[in-house]
Amino acid sequence: MTAITASGVTVEVGGRALLREVDLDVPTGTVHALLGPNGAGKSTLLSVLAGDRAPDRGTVEILGRPVSDWRLRELARERAVLTQEHSVAFAFPVREVVRMGRAPWARTAREDDDDRAVAAAIDAAELWRLEERAVPTLSGGERARTAFARTLAQESGILLLDEPTAALDLRHQEQTMQRARLIAARGGTVVVVVHDLTLAAAYADAVTLLSDGEVAATGSPLADMDVALLSDVYEHPVEFIRHPRTGAVIVQPIRNT
């Protein structure tokens, strides 16, 4: 079963292509990482997958149905999106913001689950001590965790996460990615934009490497990727190091000191 399919997606702004003929296939039950240098088109691709912007050419299907055919509310029950913008305009407390993630389930049978889902999401993001705090008074990382908890509370099968680990400390980076793994293990699907290649190597079943709006490689784990290609796309030499004990891949930029 395929959760997300994009084919031939092209997005142009002012005659310049932000995305060019992008194909992407994300099977259900996997974590898929979108990689690439700044300006490669990762966030643009994510917003196309989320249905925020219609591609100039090409199609995006969520669960086999074109994303533009979904009613917004139905789509919200199937997929949640974490954007890079975590601010809240007014002084809502953390718990209320997490509860907003339950909005798509209002007046459905699953509304009865609200309290449990909110509590579980707050647990997952370790927000207990912050529950009553107003979101605008939180630090950047705490706001990011609140937003992540909100997307978890939505309890949709598909998660699209735009740099969920960017503002987080080590512990919460790991916890966020572990949560993504857990969701995939339970049959969910996660598409995640990350900059930390070692995180991607450790947690993603497959990666898509974007370079200047085009797909440089897609579909296999990062560990299987050609190091030369990776170095080329990031315009910096990198090497894979095997962890001496676990054998996990560590992606290391080569530093000539």
Add this chain to the structure above:
Amino acid sequence: MTATSRLPRKATKTAADPGPPRRGITGAVLLGSTLALALSVAVLVSAATGQLVIPPEEVLGSLLHAVGIHALPLPQQLGAQETLWTIRFPRVVMSILVGAALASSGAVMQAVFGNPLAEPGVIGVSSGAAVGAAAAIVFGWSAAGPWAVAAAAFVTGVTSVMVVYLTARKAGRTEVVTLLLTGVAVTAITGACLALLTFLGDQQAREQIVFWQLGSLNGSRWSDAAVVLPVTVVGITISVLLGRRLDLLTLGERSARHLGVNVEALRAIAVTTVAMLVAVAVAFTGVIGFVGLVIPHLIRMVIGPAHRPLIVTSALGGAVLLVVADLVARTAVPYADLPIGMLTALVGGPFFFWLLRRTRNRAGGWA
């Protein structure tokens, strides 16, 4: 997973302090009841006070008598009953309606802009309505009936806000900054129109325009209230129904959309509702500024930002404010009716400054 769960988990929750004072629904009910009580007292005092002093129990007696309860004495003085029912009660009712309309529409507008500084006046309803009213006065349309000024104000108020809204939209989206700046531009143009109309008008028309711009509840009639009442009730009802979606809008347009909100439709309905509320209120009383800024902000500080309780309590708070302000306006100086718009601006202006400073100091305040 197991390796990282060494740190205290649930324990931290019980160790936490009791937290801030009760907000949300409980707070809203408490504040709402307090405001309702304050409103009743304000109405009684306002109706009792004036050149002809009528004891509050007689005011209450007259009100109860009208609904068939003969418990308290009727007004004893000559003409007191007529004063109450033809002058003071309609004026108090108009204060309540206009205050409620202005304050609740302020709350909605701030949600749409995601900015506590947004005020219905900012998007051009007030100045737009002023042009219509002034035109009606100068070109003598007011001869067509007492409703002509109000109708003209309503039409131009709604028109100007639609112009702002449509201009600020690009490719189906509305940038907040663009919307505010367009509001500024429209206000400049309507200001010029108003200056021209003031210049064209004769002595009497000029005086009327000036007074209308200052805002006053003087001379309110039951017939005015009969128009303002249904529009206000419908407007506030729609606003309350939008409440949940306005909550989601505070996450930003994209996130609200991801949660299933049709953001563009929400904005269109919200803006139209606000335009309707403000234009109809302003049409009968002239420009009364800052109510929509001050009241929602104060209410938010007490009960938090959730929009359903915020809109309802703001309506009550706005009603209290205008009843009291109008009482001050007509009694502060003996034998003179001060413009109420001047009073609200006197309080609201400094408040706006304070809010500006506060918002500027907060990170991301201009989002």
